[in-house]
Amino acid sequence: MLKLQQMMRAMRVMSSELELSESQFGELTELIGIASAIVDSDGAILSINEMAATMLGFKAEELRGGSLTQLVTEGLGALEQVLMPGRNAGNLEPFDLVFRGRSGRKSTLCVIPQYIEHTDGATRSVLLVLSEKASRGALLQTLHHSAPELQQFSNRLISAHELELKRVSSELHDGIGQVLAMIKFMVEDAARHVKGGQPQEGGRILDETVLRLREAMSEVRRISIELRPSSLDDLGLIPTIEWHCRNYDGAYRNLLLKLDLNVIEAEVPAALKLDIFRIIQEAMNNVVKHAHASTVTLSLQVEHANLRLRIRDNGNGFDASQSGHGNGSQGGVGLKSMRERVESTGGRFSIQSALNSGTTVEACWSLEPVVARLVM
DSSP: OHHHHHHHHHHHHHHHTTOOOHHHHHHHHHHTTOEEEEEETTOBEEEEOHHHHHHHTSOHHHHTTSBSGGGEEEOHHHHHHHHOTTOOOSBOOOEEEEEEOTTSOEEEEEEEEEEEEOTTSOEEEEEEEEEEGGGHHHHHHHHHHHHHHHHHHHHHHHHHHHHHHHHHHHHIIIIIHHHHHHHHHHHHHHHHHHHTTOHHHHHHHHHHHHHHHHHHHHHHHHHHHHHOOHHHHHTOHHHHHHHHHHHHHHHOTTSEEEEEEEOOGGGSOHHHHHHHHHHHHHHHHHIIIIIOOSEEEEEEEEETTEEEEEEEEOSOOOOGGGTTTTOSOSSTTHHHHHHHHHHHTTOEEEEEEOTTSOEEEEEEEEOHHHHHHHHO
8 A cells, every 4th residue: 555655646746746737647647557537626527538538438528627526426425525625635545436427327436536736735636546446456556566667757757847947947047037137227228318318319228128128028939939839739749840840941051951750640649749849859959059960850750559759960979878878968958858858758768879970869659558549
């Protein structure tokens, strides 16, 4: 039971401390074979993955936003006790619920609850891990074995998250912070000229200040896009990659960019999309900063139930055996950050490089659990 409690705490950390969206967390738990749902204190379903929805006799999109309590025919009191506002977060005991599916068929499921404490310390939602009652023992055994791996997974996500926060902090200080400081001094200088009887000079300085404000606005937009491009949510990963490559191609005319996207949007799990885009950004920035290459090839493909991302250049290369498997020294948060992003989402990361032979950065994720459900 101790390992089970440790596992549940690790899952709680992933959802709250990292501020993952409910849908992203659902994808992550499904990829490691766990049926889960997140509900608020009123029983409204904030997130439910396909595994859990299938157990209840529905599709996930049919349940999101609905009420879980309305599906319960027996054991509602135990669920309401868990959802009761003001309860102290802690370890909760598993309990059984009887649900009525869309066809009217009843199913008894074992529910393992865990409170999610948000960054402000408030408990507003509950993670529920579901299992068929007959499979309860198998689920507990699976969770016991998953505990160390999931804890390590959580720690890696936190590390990547902290690195990203440091990068954003540096961007704000070195970029927008300096521009705003300059604007402050220019406005003060303009005010002195106006008060000193030199309104024309004050007006000239204010005109320059407007240009600096435009620069600041552009910098804010750039940082916002880097944090999370809105096109990822509005259009998807593939159009966002194409948009990024068009900008990249326009900015670096002396570099030939070859793009090979042999994947459809539905094949890419939502929980991976932002990380894939970040890896592409970092790898392609490294090509410009360090490789002195004339050609870079970006490919994203599905091969034998694996999603494979590859960025290859024909530049200077480096001695990969001496790089410490990516010590983060090359550009931005570096190779270490890319590795952490891939491995923390269950993927495999590799770098192949040699002096004067170019560099290949590759990331691969298994899609077998996702593909299997799509085929069934």
